[in-house]
Amino acid sequence: MYNYTMFDKDFVANRAAQFRDQVQRRIDGSLTEDEFRPLRLMNGLYMLLHAYMLRVAIPYGTLSTAQMRALADVADRWDKGYVHFSTRQNIQFHWPHLQDVPDILEALAKVDMHAIQSSGSCIRSITSDHFAGAAEDEAEDPRPTAEFVRQWSTDHPEFAFLPRKFKVAVTGSKHDRAVTKLHDIGLTLVRNATGAAGYEVSVGGGLGRTPMIGKVLREFLPRADLLAYLDAILHVYNRIGRRDNKYKARIKITLHENGIDEIRRQVENNFKLQRARFDGSDQDIFARIEGDFEPPVFKQASIGGYEATRNDDPLFRSFTDTNLHPHKNTDYTIVTVSLKAHGATPGDASSAQMRALADIAQEWSHGELRVSHEQNIILPHVHKSDLPSVHKALRNAGLATANIGLISDLIACPGMDYCDLATARSINVAQGIATRFDELKLEHEIGHLKLKISGCINACGHHHVGHIGILGLEKRGVESYQITLGGDGTETAAIGKIIGPGFSADEILPAIERLIAAYLDLRLDASEIFLTAFRRLGPAPFKAAIYTDEVKNHAA
Amino acid sequence: MTNEATAQIITANDLLSGEVVYLSDAGKWSPEHGDAALLGNVQADARLSEVQKSDPSVVGPYLAGATQRDDAPSPIHFREVFRTKGPSNRFLGKQAHAV
Ligand code: SF4
Secondary structure (H helix, E strand, C coil), X not given: CCCCCHXXXXXXXXXXXHHHHHHHHHHCCCCCHXXXXXXXXXXXXXXXCCCEEXXXXXXXHEEEHHHHHHHHHHHHHHCCCEEEECCCCEEXXXXXXXXXXXXXXXXXXXXXXXXXXXXXCCECCCEECCCCCCECCECCCCHHHHHHHHHHHCCCHHHCCCCCCEXXXXXXXXXXXXXXXXXXXXXXXXXXXXXXXXXXXXXXCECCCCCECCEEEEEEEEHHHHHHHHHHHHHHHHHHCCCCCHHHCCHHXXXXXXXXXXXXXXXXXXXXXXXXXXXXXXXXXXXXXXXXXXXXXXXXXXXXXXXXXXXXXXHHHHHHHHCEEEECCCCEEEEEECCCCCCCCCCEEEHHHHHHXXXXXXXHCCCEXXXXXXXXXXXXXXXXXXXHHHHHHHHHCCCCCCCCCCCCCCEECCHXXXXXXXXXXXXXXXXXXXXXXXXXXXXXXXXXXXXXXXXXXXXXXXXXXXXXXXXXXXXXXXXXXXXXXXXXXXXXXXXXXXXXXXXXXXXXXXXXXXXXXXXXXXXXXXXXXXXXXXXXXXXXXXXXHHCCHHHHHHHC | CCCCCCEEEEEEEECCCCCEEEEECCCCEECCHHHECCECHHHHHXXXXXXXXXXXXXXXXXEEEEEEECCEEEECCHXXXXXXXXXXXXXXXXXXXXX
């Protein structure tokens, strides 16, 4: 993974020291809250419902074992012994005290971590495919590009006060696991007809109040032009993006109001100017970064024990049926560790679990860990002969839940249990659904299903792109949950459609049960997943199942 | 929905710990909703702008509806009810302090 240079280390350490001074001045009264607020937000420190929240960036979801251990130490020493992995490959501490935050940032700086640009109207932490550098279906590792863009965007003086926040995602695989089409900029590594490396660039995707799928601005951008082109897009957005209305300030609205052709014209014009400023030295930096992402030296060993254990141990078999993904090296596999034990809070991990993950990665995954936007942890390089040991160690840490890609592997934002912007809770709904379908022993039968829950229209829980999405709202003074169907966050991206009136906190689980029962009834066979069945049949039969006559009368 | 006549309380988060606090009759911040001063609308607006101007010990003070119940002010909106307790998924926050 990327190794911080002395420049990076100094930069991050200086920012931590600066923030220490700012906190001190807030506490002694020299700074008002109005003056301090933008400074704390620049360092990832929010005030939520019950306490402060510190959001630490995990650029493109890559974590070393030393970093995981340092995060666990922060959780124990300055927080309440657990953390929350967010839907943007970040980590959140939900109970820090203001006076401790400088110490936390200093501890994190020692392991090359920080909270810079994890908030505010700037270019946020760059996200990527959580299987980057490992997946069999990957054409090229997206992390050097993600790191390159991270360096370019860090403290970029022109883009520190954009009309609104700006999110960039990068993928190197035709199977889009990084939701690139729902980002302000989505970069897909591609090759042109002559085999030259470059990017497909999409812009204007986004969730939130006005969900939109990104549009392709450039089908092929040569690699050497990346920064000049990004400069051009950001420059145009910074100039014409709307600052008069926060709900219309994201680039998706700029694109929608001006049209893709006009945006393309302005970007291409600006690009010519930007490009003249580049002399190719950025490509030397890119090459240096690439060197940091050399794959590990894979071991040569028999994988015989793997099949034997699968035959003997049904728990291991079930785990390996659901939680593995094919690796580039066929003797290896990618293990997804579920942070969704049935009934647990999606994305939460205790400090003990984090240390166990660090130990396991150290011993059996070439020291690498990844965080997925789906709130799970990835062991990217596990030799198949080591899987029985990995599984045993995960079981001991309470981390061997075999549910990846199933209904209980759902995404949920913190909702009103933590978030000051929430209109309803989301964690309780997630817990209810996971527990219920586990009791019914139905989730393996249901198969691949993406269920996503947000606690307000900001859509941090990605409900718009859930095959089944749930949005928590307030209706007449109580929590109300709206169901959307047919969303998809992959290369076949689609925004889910609202199926009808919302349900109360008590009614939402039975409604989901009726929906799933209808799907099981209607599908052609077990190989037709929910999303495919929905696309074939349309909303009508599902709507009929959700809103029975009894429910309709009750609602009326 | 309740039809009880409502008044306002002033609430915020403590500068250092972030804990939810309520402004009492004595002008002190208390972690207990029951200690909050119940204010009429006009009085509430005036008190709030005073606090916003001159009290650096809290973050984000605002008015929330409340009603007198069993001799103490009690929150009306479910969001404010959660703020008197803590998260519902973990036994942390005020509910844990009370034990
Ligand atoms: S979707 Fe809303 S409730 Fe959930 S984390 Fe985002 S802002 Fe908070």
